[in-house]
Amino acid sequence: MRIPASFRTLCVLVTLMAAPVFAQPPGGPRGPSVEQQLDNLKSRLSLTDDQAATVHGILLERQAEMTKAREKASGDRDAMRKAAAASMQKYDREIEAVLDAGQKKEFAKLRDEQKKEMQQRREQREKEMK
Secondary structure (H helix, E strand, C coil), X not given: CCCCHHHHHHHHHHHHHXXXXXXXXXXXXXXXXXXXXXXXXXXXXXXCHHHHHHHHHHHHHHHHXXXXXXXXXXXXXXXHHHHHHHHHHHHHHHHHCCCCHHHXXXXXXXXXXXXXXXXXXXXXXXXXXX
């Protein structure tokens, strides 16, 4: 049995149109996953297993809170930025409470690096928009 060329063409077009839908989560990429964040913190801070388990729970809570904030902000970038900053401060304090003095210093360095990277991305976006 031979399949008509028009049907094959239609199948290819439908497949190509559907591909972008599965390429990203709704709303685009949201940064590293909780597991990626945890792996990064484990390696950078030399977390113990108990610390890692506690931090994992904190990161999951933050993820849930940010999902709710995104839904509430419904596209308002300024509201989302404010919610993200408040969430980061809150959960950073919770993470710091689990760390020893040396880990706290390294965590502060990590956050400084991340802030610089974020500022660079923001500046790059602004340049691209001009």
